[in-house]
Amino acid sequence: MSDAPGADSPTRFYLVNFESYLRPKQPNKCQPLQRFEKPNGRTTFLYRNLKRLKILRWYSSASKRFEQLPLPKFLGFLRARNDDGLCKRKTGFEIYCEMASIHGFHIFVGAKTWQRILWWLLICNAVLLSLILVVMSLSMSKETPTIRFIDTMMKPTAKVPFPAVTICAFNTIFTQGLQNREWMSASVMEQVTRRNASWLELLEDAALPICPLVKVCQWDTRMVNCLDELQPIWTLDQRLCCTFGYNQQLFSSHLGFSFVLRSSDTDLQSSQSAGFEVLIHESHEMPDGATPRLLVPSGSEAHIMLRPYVNRFSRNLEGLSLQKRGCYFPTERRLMSSDVYNQINCLAECRSENILESCGCAPPKSPLGKSWPICDIQQMQCVIDFDHDEISSGEQKNCDCLPPCEFNRYEFQSDIRLIKGMTNNSIVSTSNQGRTNEVRVRVYYDSSTAEELLLDVYENWLTFIGTFGGITGLFMGCSFVSVFELIFFSCVRPTCNWLTRKQILWRRRRNQRVGNTEARSLGPAN
Incomplete structure (x- = not known):
C-alpha cells in the first residue's frame, strides 16, 4: 500500500493561536504601560x-x-x-x-x-x-377687541375735507321780528293761543338772521366772493345760524375760509355781550350745544388754526361683529337727515322718534320723517317734560347710535385781538361809543400734514x-x-x-389553528 492519501481523507485544519498572533515579535523593544497618579484638585x-x-x-x-x-x-x-x-x-x-x-x-x-x-x-x-x-x-x-394707534404715514391736509364753519350770534332773539307782530303784548301765551300761532312761526320770527350780516367771504386761494355758498341752518338747540361748507366736501391747501361780519346796534341791543360764536364741525354733522366753538366778541379779529385728525379703520374689522368693534361702517346704517352716518345726527333722529312716540309729534327744526306731525304750542310742555326726564335718567332710550369707524376730528387754537384804528369811513361804521361791531374771522389749517389714526383689531x-x-x-x-x-x-x-x-396575537392564533389542523389530519394516518 502506498502512503498517498486517499480520496476520502478528511480535510486538514491549521489552528492559529490568536494570542500568539498578537504577541509582539520583538518584546525587547516594547515599552511598559505608563501609569499616572490622579492629581489632588479642588x-x-x-x-x-x-x-x-x-x-x-x-x-x-x-x-x-x-x-x-x-x-x-x-x-x-x-x-x-x-x-x-x-x-x-x-x-x-x-x-x-x-x-x-x-x-x-x-x-x-x-x-x-x-x-x-x-x-x-x-x-x-x-x-x-x-x-x-x-x-x-x-x-x-x-x-x-379693537385698538386705535397712530399710523406712521402722515396725510396731507389738502386731501382732508375742510370742516363746516357755522356762525351763530350771542343774541338768539330778533327783537325787530317780534315787534312786527302787533299781537305780541304782555300776555304772550294768551295771545298766541288766540291767534293760533305755531311753534315754528315763533321760532322763525324770533330768530336773528346771520347770513345777511356777512359782508365779505373768501374761500381758499380763489379771490371769489363765496356769499352765495352761505346757507342758513337750524342747530339742534333751535338756533338760527349761518354755515359754510355744510353737506359739501371742500378741500383747502392753506388759506382756508375768511369772512367779515357786521351787526347793527339794534340787533345787539337785547344782549349784554355783543359778539358771535364760530362752530367747527364735520360737513355732514348737525351742530348742537356740544359742538366745539369759539366766542368772538364784536370789534375783534380772530384766527382759528385747525389741526385735523383723520380716523380710519383697518379691513381686519370686517371680521368682527358690531358688538365687538363698537362702531358703524360708512354704509352700514342709513339716516333720514344725512347720507353719511354721524353719531350726533343719529342721536337727534332718535330723540325725534322718542318724542313722536311720547307726544305724538316731533319738535320743529329737528330731523323729521316725511309724514311726521310737527309739535305746536300745546305740545311744547310735553317736549319740555320729555327732555327733563331724559336729562334726569342720563341716557337715551332705544338708541343704537354707535360712533362711526371712519371720521375726521378737528382741534383748533385761536388768536383773538381787538381791531384798532377803525373810523366811520371804513368798511364798517362804528357806534357812537367808539366801538365797532365788525368781526373778522379766518379759519385755516396750521400744518400741511394731518395725523392719521388707524382703528384695528387688538x-x-x-x-x-x-x-x-x-x-x-x-x-x-x-x-x-x-x-x-x-x-x-x-x-x-x-x-x-x-x-x-393585535396583529401578533392574530398570527399566533392562526398558527395554532394551522398546527391543530395538521395534527388532526396526520393523527389517523399514523
Missing part, C-alpha cells in the same frame, strides 16, 4: 471636607429615605429606575422624555426620585404660568400665534415640533403598538 479637597463633616452621608441617607416615600399611582413615573435601563422595559413616558424637545423632560432619564419630583414641580409651574398668561391675553383681547390669528408661541417658548421652549411630538407619543405610537399586538 474637587477632591472639597469632597474630603464634606466627607469629614458627614454631609455626604447625611445627603445619601436623606435621598434613600426620600426615595422610599410612597407616591400615588398616577405619579409612579417619578420614581427612579432600579436598573441601568437595559434589562427593564422602558415606558412610553420615558421614551418620550428621551426624545422630547421641551425643556426639562430629558432630566427624567437616569435621574433620581427627588430630582424627578423637583423637575416635575418646575415643569408644572412653567405650564401653569404659561396658561395663566395665555388666558390673560385672551381676556384682554375680549375686553378690548389681536388677530397671526398675533395670537406669536403671543402663544412667545409665552410657551419662554416658559417651556415649546414649538410646533413639540406639539407634533406630543401628539405622536400620546396618540399615534400607542395606537400603532396596540395594532401590532
